[in-house]
Amino acid sequence: MTELDLTILRTQVEGPVLTPGDPGYAVETATYNLLTPMAPAVVVGAATLNDVQCAVHFAAEHGLAVAVRGGGHLQPRTGAGQLALTLDRMTSVEIDPVAETVRVTGSPRWTEVIDAAVPHGLAPVSGSTGTTGVVGYLLGGGMSPILGRSYGYGSDHITEIEIVTADGVHRTCSPTTEPDLFEMLRGSKGNAGVVVAMTFSLIPLVGPVTAGGVWFAGERAAEVLPVWRDWAQTLPESATTSVAIQRLPALSDIPYPIRGAFVVHVRFSSIGDPDDAAKWIMPIRELGAPLMDTVGDLPYAESWTIHADPQEPLPYLDRSMGLGALSDDTITALLGQVGPGTGCDLVSVELRVLGGALDRPPAAPDVVPTRGLPYQLFAFGVGGRELFEHNTRQLDGMIDAVRPWDYGPKMVNFVSPEEGLTPAHLAAIYGPHLYERVVALKERFDPHNMFRINHNLVAG
Ligand SMILES: Cc1cc2nc3c(=O)[nH]c(=O)nc-3n(C[C@H](O)[C@H](O)[C@H](O)COP(=O)(O)OP(=O)(O)OC[C@H]3O[C@@H](n4cnc5c(N)ncnc54)[C@H](O)[C@@H]3O)c2cc1C
Structure with a gap:
């Protein structure tokens, strides 16, 4: 990756393209856990879907692993030689009070969804803290300390996910469209690609x-x-x-x-x-x-x-x-x-x-x-x-x-950044049958393992 390559990328995207030492790089790569700082070779602050697709194509061309930072609460395997993506500039939260759903884009934190939903007498199946990224939480299932035992995992309420996969293609998946991708996404964190939007249902909750x-x-x-x-x-x-x-x-x-x-x-x-x-x-x-x-x-x-x-x-x-x-x-x-x-x-x-x-x-x-x-x-x-x-x-x-x-x-x-770093440990976390399934899906949707800056779901 040369300076010229980066200059070309900058002409293709709307958001900033930053390298170590650039003003704004530290903010763009900040994490909640200060023990797991990100240090990518380049970070793209995506402002549009096209930015995400250009960044993924760029990473593929230059053999870079892609990291996605949402709320920054759980970043295993951070290090140099990576392309990081942030989606804060794409963030929106749109409540449909009649359908009792919300469509989020980019990288909202739970506080933003809660604040938008509560005035409509609705609540998301959110976690213990408002600072967690909505997408990162839901890709891991998501256990709510208030609504979990009544309504199940947060991911049970997702109806549609939009994602850019390693081939740079923008896909929409649901229980009926690309159901295998929809299956993989709910529980495998960032292993399948860059999630750019999600729609999920909210729980009617009037009063305290x-x-x-x-x-x-x-x-x-x-x-x-x-x-x-x-x-x-x-x-x-x-x-x-x-x-x-x-x-x-x-x-x-x-x-x-x-x-x-x-x-x-x-x-x-x-x-x-x-x-x-x-x-x-x-x-x-x-x-x-x-x-x-x-x-x-x-x-x-x-x-x-x-x-x-x-x-x-x-x-x-x-x-x-x-x-x-x-x-x-x-x-x-x-x-x-x-x-x-x-x-x-x-x-x-x-x-x-x-x-x-x-x-x-x-x-x-x-x-x-x-x-x-x-x-x-x-x-x-x-x-x-x-x-x-x-x-x-x-x-x-x-x-x-x-x-x-x-x-x-x-x-x-x-699963902490220090855990789940080997296929054997991940197989124990998922159980052998489910692990076999998720690895098969990973090989299908990310055959070259571009999305490996995570608890990486690969065969042992
Ligand atoms: C204080 C605290 C309280 C918590 N409470 C709960 C709780 O009550 N219930 C619960 O279930 N969990 C809880 N968690 C865990 C939390 O849900 C996970 O750590 C979650 O992954 C954090 O997501 P994030 O976006 O904030 O973190 P990030 O570090 O930004 O992302 C975490 C992972 O998700 C992936 N990811 C994030 N956004 C995207 C995207 N757009 N596309 C693709 N991949 C993406 C990243 O690549 C990374 O692998 C808590 C964590 C903390 C630190």
Whole structure:
């Protein structure tokens, strides 16, 4: 790739074509996780569909792998020698209140869709934080802490996807048009090409939900976790819960009872009758002496406050595992690594309860591997390169301790940049049959593996 090649590309596209050192390059390649910076040889800030197609043709001509940055939350395999695409300049969000659908183009974040949908009494099956990219989330299935157990994965609601594949062709796929491509896209992240638009249905949701958190002193983890586990099994599908053992930083946006504290954070949400929800949360309240209790009416637009994930980019290392069971022994093993008195300083160790509609098959085939998974474990430690080994040791120690309960498959949205880097590991995450299927689809739609800057779905 010469300077002349880049000059020619610049004449073909409307958006900026930037190389390292150019003003704007750092912004264009910024990621949420500061431990996974992107460093492509060239980044194209696509402003039109033609820009995306030109960039893909350019990458093919010059043998460059293509990376797509949406919300920038999950970028494995970043490095030099790549062409990166951003789609922010193509972003639009168009609600159809009659059909109860939304068509998004480019790279919206969940906040943008939620803010557009809520005034119509509608809500997307969005994730725990508004800063996540809509497309990146939905390509991985997408588990919503409010609507997941009632309405399934976010990707179950997609009706149409527009994509530019490695041959530069703009394709539209749906359950009836190019159904194999539609199948592959829902669960394989960015392995098939550059998604430029999506249409998906929204959920009618008038009025607030009942949601929030109850925080207890972290020293009570061995008391709270078994009660939480047993209680979670009694909840109807319209209610969702997770629990997190957290060593919270002393930041000014964290309220005082929990600022800088070691806590057990029980999260709860219900889209059912508020009076019922008030009864359902009682067993957790009866544990007594919470540090803080915010469960009450919550507008969907504030759904991100349930998990209260960090909003600003930060350096972090994470690990996840699908757990097939959460027995007393599992809890003991987990707390033996991350509980009180262990010296652990991971910021968050979270268990999400799945089930309900998340277990039901999709209307059209997909490659989401986690239907039937009862629990998802996700943990992260914050810190730069100097804490890399320290955090790796803590996270791997935790994973090793709960390995006897490893379900095999786990949510692809929670596979960290350091995981899923070999076909064998990815086959375990998808399960062997589904992996064989998704690899066959990958070979068909991206035969030269142009889209490999991701958890790359290739044969072993
Ligand atoms: C704080 C936090 C909270 C989270 N909460 C949840 C949650 O509640 N539920 C859940 O399911 N997940 C959750 N996630 C995981 C998140 O959904 C995934 O990391 C998701 O992939 C992020 O998408 P992104 O666009 O923000 O990230 P990016 O890093 O931009 O993209 C992630 C992947 O998707 C691909 N991609 C993105 N856009 C496109 C596109 N237009 N075309 C082709 N490929 C594309 C990229 O190539 C990359 O491989 C959370 C993550 C974080 C950091």
